[in-house]
Amino acid sequence: MAISALSLEHIDAFYGDSHVLADVSFELGEARMLGLLGRNGAGKSTCMNVTMGLLPPRRGEVRVFGVPVTGLSPEMIAARGVALVPQGRRIFKSLTVRENLIVAARKPEAGVSRHAPWTEDTVFGIFPRLKERSSQIAAHLSGGEQQMLAIGRALMGSPRVLLMDEPSEGLAPQIVAEVMATIRKLKESGLSIVLVEQNPKLVFDVADDIVILNTGRVAVVSTPAALDKDGVDLRQHLGVF
């Protein structure tokens, strides 16, 4: 079997004394999209923080294309080809749009990416609206534009694995559709993507695989088609939707 783009193996993580992830394992295949679902507080963002090196796990291993990255700093994990579009976007508010992109620009390590590296121009190519606003201070962008900037900033590192933490949060439906179309294109370009969402409808359309977390544990590992067919009672894990 091919090596997975990203694997979390038996991860235990704590915030202080509270046990937020218990024996969490899942795998993201290369050029696939994994939808990570769960209620508020189920541990979805914690999985992203553990993967990115922001929260070192107490036990377990994180691998990127088979190579362990557990315990490395976020900047070293970024250099291994992992990028995060964080919850709440967290763009650098006092920087201009262009500066937000150039501070994240990095030549990928040899052999890390097969694709041509992303540049300011290629990011502006998929988000023309950012180009129009390139010298504006990022704090003045609309929510949708900030989300595009957060995605563009993540792409500037020319990642192999893209983690997206609730990119639809707080956006108007029309903007959500735009963002989802972009995510679909990125997947078609061969990028391996973890898409964290609270809204399963968005994920079922685009994801190849589904992992559902419930109170810090993996509750379901499946595919959208199988979940449809089996009629698993998702309400048990996701609440009413």
Place this chain on the structure above:
Amino acid sequence: MNFWLVLTVNSVTFGGLLFLLSAGFSLIFGLMRIPNLTHGSLFMLGAYVGATFVVGLLGFKLNFWLAAILATLAVAALGALAERLLLRRLPGDQLAQVLVTLGLSFMAADFCLMMWGGDPLNVATPDGLGGFVRFGTIAFPMYRLAIIVIAALVAIALWLLLDRTRLGAMIRAGVDDPDMARVVGIRVSQLFTIVFALGAGLAAFAGIIGGPILSVYPGLDQDMLPLALVVVILGGSGSLLGSFVGSIIVGFIYNFGQALLPELAYFVLFMPMLLVLLLRPQGLFGRHVP
């Protein structure tokens, strides 16, 4: 009339020195989130090291500006070393970092007392700047005007560095959101060292070019540190514009306070700081609440 004008020039001059001192203090505060309590000591060390060459304590004398550059580089290297060897070991532990910088400042004070003794060193005004510039009937000391020009040039250079370069954008990104900066691959720990060295060098530079006005004496560190704190709290941490405006304000408050209400000089100085902390804790131009 003459009195007010001279007082104004003195205020701007002192504001210029304070800017050189506090620009680095503010950046370190903004980026690393620690009040660097060695900042007064770095100012004093720069003054002593520079004065050593200017006065000729080692048996040879150097040109004032050459001495100033040497002192700046030496103290910048010392700052980088302190950051790498000490502060780096205590990541995220702000209380420990503050205590380390406080401890270092006491050690630096003892070291200076041992090396240079308790008597003030008087630093001569650099050649060619000892005279006065006359505007009508009023004469301004040329050196004070030179300090204003130097401070303005440094302010422009710092602004260009922070606002117009990729390194500057990375530093500002680190001030905005240090965790996110690391996530996008910025080596924030290298930025810490660069910013610490830059801040230390600027403080040392302020110390030596302030030498001919303030002289160099034990306790200079403890005279300057509170002023830097007031500047940064007034202006806001991590903001170059904040340091600039804060420095000029404090320069005026300090000089006018000493001249008009000498018995209340500290009251006049710290009252605005208290008001800002209560009413606008992020400072005039800052983004973070300290």
